[in-house]
Amino acid sequence: MKKKYNIAVLPGDGIGPEIMKQAYKIIQIINQKFPIVLNTQEYDVGGIAIDKFNNALPKDTIEGCKKSHAILFGSVGGNKWNHLPEEKRPEKASLLFLRKKFDLFLNIRPSKLESELFYLSPLRQDISKKGFDIMCIRELTGGIYFGKSEYDKSKEYAFDTENYFKNEIIRVAKKAFQLAQTRKKKIVSIDKANVLKTSILWRKTVDEISINFPEIKLSHMYIDNATMQLIRNPSKFDVILCSNLFGDILSDECAEISGSIGMLPSASINENNFGLYEPAGGSAPEIAGKNIANPIAQILSLSMLIRYSIGNIKIADLIDSSVKEALLKNFKTKDISRNGENYISTEDMGNIICKFLLKRI
Ligand code: IPM
Ligand code: MN
Numbered sequence: 001m002k003k004k005y006n007i008a009v010l011p012g013d014g015i016g017p018e019i020m021k022q023a024y025k026i027i028q029i030i031n032q033k034f035p036i037v038l039n040t041q042e043y044d045v046g047g048i049a050i051d052k053f054n055n056a057l058p059k060d061t062i063e064g065c066k067k068s069h070a071i072l073f074g075s076v077g078g079n080k081w082n083h084l085p086e087e088k089r090p091e092k093a094s095l096l097f098l099r100k101k102f103d104l105f106l107n108i109r110p111s112k113l114e115s116e117l118f119y120l121s122p123l124r125q126d127i128s129k130k131g132f133d134i135m136c137i138r139e140l141t142g143g144i145y146f147g148k149s150e151y152d153k154s155k156e157y158a159f160d161t162e163n164y165f166k167n168e169i170i171r172v173a174k175k176a177f178q179l180a181q182t183r184k185k186k187i188v189s190i191d192k193a194n195v196l197k198t199s200i201l202w203r204k205t206v207d208e209i210s211i212n213f214p215e216i217k218l219s220h221m222y223i224d225n226a227t228m229q230l231i232r233n234p235s236k237f238d239v240i241l242c243s244n245l246f247g248d249i250l251s252d253e254c255a256e257i258s259g260s261i262g263m264l265p266s267a268s269i270n271e272n273n274f275g276l277y278e279p280a281g282g283s284a285p286e287i288a289g290k291n292i293a294n295p296i297a298q299i300l301s302l303s304m305l306i307r308y309s310i311g312n313i314k315i316a317d318l319i320d321s322s323v324k325e326a327l328l329k330n331f332k333t334k335d336i337s338r339n340g341e342n343y344i345s346t347e348d349m350g351n352i353i354c355k356f357l358l359k360r361i
Contacts, residue, residue: 004037005310008068010061012046013090014283015293015346016074022295022350023072023302026319029354030306033361034315041068046076046090046283056093065098070309072302073098073278078285095278099140104268104276105168106175107138107247108304111254111264113234117327120259120336123231132234134254135183137176138247140268142168143198145244162198164243169205171271176241177213186217186238190226190246202243227253251280260335262294265301267308275309277301291345294333296323299353322356 007027011020027038043061050056056076065071076090086092098104113121115131147161173189180187189206191199203220210218221229223246230237230253242250255264261281269275279297287293300323307316327336331352337343344352 002035002037004039005070006068007038007040007305008061008064008071009040009042010045010065010071011042011074012076012094012283013048013078014075014285014288016046016076016283018289018291018346019279019293019295019298020072020074022346022353023298025350025354026299026302026357029357029361030315033358034312036310036312036315040072045073045094047078047081049094050081050084050088050090056088056090057097062101065102070274070305071098071276072305073276074298075279075281075283077283078288080285096145098276099268100146102274102276103141103270104274105139105141105172105271106267106269107140108179108267108269108308109136109138109247109251109254109264109280110134111136111251111258113258114324114328117259119338120327121257123234123257127231127233127235128257130235132237132258133183134234134237134240135179136240136242136247136251136254137172137179138242138251139164139168139172139244140247141244143244162196162243162245164198164201166201166205169202170209173206173209173241176239177209177216180216180239181213184238185215187219187241188226188237188239189218189220189241190223190250191220191243192223192246193220194222198243206241223249226250230254231257255280260294261297262333262335263296263300265297265299265304267301267304269308273309273311275305277305277309291347292334292343293346294335295346295350296333296353299323299350318357318360319353322353322360325356326352 011017043064112133113131118128121128144162147163149160151158191202193199193203255261264280266280303316303319334343
């Protein structure tokens with residue numbers, strides 16, 4: 001008997017549906033060829049759900065997520081819904097709500113550049129030729145994203161608050177150390193401890209956790225310096241541990257230097273390994289519907305789902321190496337093509353990755 005897993009699929013807005021279609025092709029292969037079944041059920045989310053139900057996260061969608069082993073998320077948002085009050089906008093009302101609702105505190109964003117693929121990176125050749133393999137761990141349910149905030153229009157005054165309880169830092173830091181054990185055993189923890197109180201607590205707590213992991217080399221870096229060091233010498237980094245806001249910023253930088261935001265997958269996981277898996281790049285409405293978006297971030301998000309929520313490392317590795325083969329063999333979507341020439345479509349990239357996956361089975 002094949003083991004069955006329920007996956008809630010939430011394609012969302014912009015390029016979400018077209019890149020999700022490529023992930024579905026991979027799912028079909030898995031269901032046919034491997035001893036597991038990913039039982040997908042699709043739900044509305046984001047702007048499209050606002051248009052249909054006046055609610056970015058309908059009840060059915062939440063219920064569907066609750067019944068699932070994991071959520072495969074596309075992307076949400078777009079200009080069409082930007083006039084709405086912030087609480088109703090797709091980003092806040094669906095994505096941030098789901099992160100909080102399911103306590104998805106651990107966000108993993110891997111970004112890799114193979115040295116043979118150095119030309120994908122916008123960095124200078126002598127830097128990109130060294131390649132890099134960075135895992136950005138971002139705290140996802142606390143900090144300034146969820147702190148007290150106000151916008152008083154009459155006074156033209158607004159504030160947001162950054163706040164952390166020690167426990168919130170402990171749980172994400174522990175996961176970062178555990179992940180570092182499986183890698184090069186180096187963590188750089190990011191803060192602004194020369195200015196911010198939350199950062200002082202962050203640094204102190206991470207130092208305390210590190211005592212239990214003597215084999216891991218921990219260092220601390222201010223966020224401003226980190227943005228600089230990442231473009232000067234990304235190969236020096238292994239695991240980067242960040243608060244919610246700093247991780248948001250650094251993970252985009254990591255994605256860009258590895259070639260394109262269209263290649264960055266993301267896993268958001270809770271204590272029970274339930275997770276939401278999404279491309280980190282957003283809905284990119286300006287290129288939606290043109291069959292030019294890069295589906296790699298969505299396909300790698302599926303692979304992360306299989307790795308972390310289902311625990312099947314073998315299948316996840318096969319998907320990852322199929323993506324790598326496509327890139328090494330010079331198949332590129334528009335965003336990663338040199339001079340925007342000789343690129344293949346979203347559909348074709350999906351098909352080629354499927355072909356390489358089938359070859360491996
Ligand atoms: C991300 C995105 C989100 C965030 C937005 C869409 C709310 O930028 O996942 O990085 O800021 O966390
Ligand atoms: Mn972001």
